[in-house]
Amino acid sequence: VSTPREGEPQPRPRRIPEATVVRLPVYERILGELLRAGVTTVSSEQLAAAARVNAAKVRKDLSLLGSFGTRGTGYDTAFLIAQIDRAFGVDRDWSVAVVGIGNLGRALVNSEGFSSHGFRVTALFDIDPSVVGTAVGPVTVQHVSEMPRLEGVRIGVVSTPAAAAQEVADALVAVGVRSLLNFAPRVLSVPPDVILRYVDLSIELQVLSFYQRLRSEESGGGGVPVLRAVGLMPGPEMGA
Amino acid sequence: VSTPREGEPQPRPRRIPEATVVRLPVYERILGELLRAGVTTVSSEQLAAAARVNAAKVRKDLSLLGSFGTRGTGYDTAFLIAQIDRAFGVDRDWSVAVVGIGNLGRALVNSEGFSSHGFRVTALFDIDPSVVGTAVGPVTVQHVSEMPRLEGVRIGVVSTPAAAAQEVADALVAVGVRSLLNFAPRVLSVPPDVILRYVDLSIELQVLSFYQRLRSEESGGGGVPVLRAVGLMPGPEMGA
DNA sequence: CCTTGTGAATCTATTCACAGCG
């Protein structure tokens, strides 16, 4: 669609705000569902309805990647998916190491969301001798003492108990991991250049209970506060 | 510590912004860790360092709950925990139903973050006959066809495969659940008065890979973009 | 005529900076 001429700016020169970074994968998912349903063209209005956001927001978000829409028509579903995937490095293949192969770790490794989008689990670690040596999918679980030999992995997932999480994070960082996804209910401390995100059941439940409670209290009348609409992985800021 | 006098305003009249709602449980967790370590008084500066945020933000967040600090000294750790807990309805007991008892569901039910903070799993459902009837902790898994008999549960957790998630969400809402936490990689549609939050591995990984990629590209020099610091469960807005 | 793409307006959140109190 674009024939990048020498000297012209790349298709995507702009800086993308964090809020948008979190929404784009959501659009991508919806687009995938639409495409599977045979929808080859989609308007910002439709996409917005599916994502439960404002249509202007969808357009602004998408416009940050480039001008991929056709006025009067909308966006080409497949093409838009490809553009988002490209921006998110889904064309690259990412090796991921998962540490802590309990129920959670196993669930993560087998999860639908993992295999898709170019994420490949290349190493699994646990400390439990009864787990070490077993296979989860095509990968065999190694003992955590083998972690120092890990190479070429940029993304690490921590799914250990809270008590072990910091130690594991340190080990992953030491071996060159640059991005961590922490499922342990513990604030981690990592060097400032390591990207750290948390997924935390307990905090999610507390947020739900906060709004639930607010509602029961306030709604002696009827006006539900219904927070922003809440959802799909936002991204505040925290760390150890 | 406070002796509420008749006629005076409640300790917490102000409206709490969503961004703050997501951070408060993080502070609560840190405070708990500090308290266990014997720290009985904490300054906004210390708390901010632990949470990787600005100290002014910590103070503003906490001030929304009331004036609980002592100038020149800081905050009383235990008291602050109690105040946050109260604001989050952790004094109440919340019944939670979990649907989808695969590895993920089992991991969630057994997770450390669940039992703490007054969340009590009171019902488990699955569709797999080989899982129905088994016990996870003190609760026995029921068949999803039993869901319509569910009563008194306000919070539901969806940990089914994506294909079943919408149906399960509908069933939960039908039976009076007001807040949903969805782990299935699928955008859900619920009535506007139902609070919905997503926890999504795939999207988290994509966000990591986005920033990772940005870094490798930009850092021909050295300036790492290091996003906002990223972390601990934010809360944007999405839905079906 | 319909839908994008985007400046301008608005709303929300963060950070600064300091008065006020223990």
Place this chain on the structure above:
DNA sequence: CGCTGTGAATAGATTCACAAGG
């Protein structure tokens, strides 16, 4: 003094509203 609590300033995100393109 030191640290909280908070107005005022700044930065960021969302929404509006419309010109421009197919």
